[in-house]
Amino acid sequence: MAGPPERADIQAVDRVGQILGLFTDDTTHLTTNGVAMALGLNRTTAHRYLTSMAAEDLLQVTTDPPGYGLGSLILRLGGLAVGRRRVLAISAERMTRLADEVGTTISLSLWTPGGPVVSRVQEPQGRGIVLTYRVGTVMPFDTAQAVVLLAFRQDTDEVEESIRSLPEPAQSITRAKVGEVRRTGLATAVSEANGTCGLAAPIFDSTGVCAALAIVDTIGSISNTTFSHRLARLQEAAQDLTARLGGSVPGWNP
Numbered sequence: 001m002a003g004p005p006e007r008a009d010i011q012a013v014d015r016v017g018q019i020l021g022l023f024t025d026d027t028t029h030l031t032t033n034g035v036a037m038a039l040g041l042n043r044t045t046a047h048r049y050l051t052s053m054a055a056e057d058l059l060q061v062t063t064d065p066p067g068y069g070l071g072s073l074i075l076r077l078g079g080l081a082v083g084r085r086r087v088l089a090i091s092a093e094r095m096t097r098l099a100d101e102v103g104t105t106i107s108l109s110l111w112t113p114g115g116p117v118v119s120r121v122q123e124p125q126g127r128g129i130v131l132t133y134r135v136g137t138v139m140p141f142d143t144a145q146a147v148v149l150l151a152f153r154q155d156t157d158e159v160e161e162s163i164r165s166l167p168e169p170a171q172s173i174t175r176a177k178v179g180e181v182r183r184t185g186l187a188t189a190v191s192e193a194n195g196t197c198g199l200a201a202p203i204f205d206s207t208g209v210c211a212a213l214a215i216v217d218t219i220g221s222i223s224n225t226t227f228s229h230r231l232a233r234l235q236e237a238a239q240d241l242t243a244r245l246g247g248s249v250p251g252w253n254p
Helices: 005-020 032-039 041-053 070-103 144-152 156-164 170-184 225-243
Strands: 059-065 066-070 105-112 116-121 187-191 196-205 207-218
Touching: 005 032, 032 041, 041 059, 041 066, 041 105, 070 105, 070 116, 070 196, 070 207, 070 225, 105 144, 105 196, 116 144, 144 156, 144 170, 144 187, 144 196, 156 170, 170 187, 196 225, 207 225
Parallel strands: none
Antiparallel strands: 059 066, 105 116, 105 207, 187 196, 196 207
């Protein structure tokens, strides 16, 4: 007797994971017989999974050698993961220098379906009290980091869905901020509720915007002179990281 549909779905996902787990540095393609033997399946079941995965672009049919290799969807997701690890690794030293130059905390946020997530934080040396973020914090869509990523993401449908999830007047305000960032390449945000302010700039790699670099501090710490200094240093750092990642800064749209 077949189990409940929910359990059957879970078993199918488990099996797909097991098949993908058979790929290694030395095993770059699979065969029906090989998968059947490795996972204890009959050949018909193994073939059904492999052809279904190929239809969904998780695998691709290969002829030399015959079998199945990783599909473009998996390769694309793998590329995204590699890109994220790369920007985190490359940004470490530059964030340390920027934090010391401006005397306050620097954060790096990456995009997720739930919004920007703080993925690296660098506090300045020699300052006893600092404003900071926990790594893993999901930033609201009205923050400077979020607006920068919304402004330059290529997935316009996802951007629109994110903005529509906001209530009014936050939705209209965020749309206006996104337009401004596309013109200037920078975003600012002030939170009167917690007394903080942020200044963010985009970082690009060869695929497009990959991260938001931000300076965060208390509202009372900002003066015109301080703001201009921090703005210049932030732009320099973002442009430097973009160059090191092989990206290019797009022309700002009027």
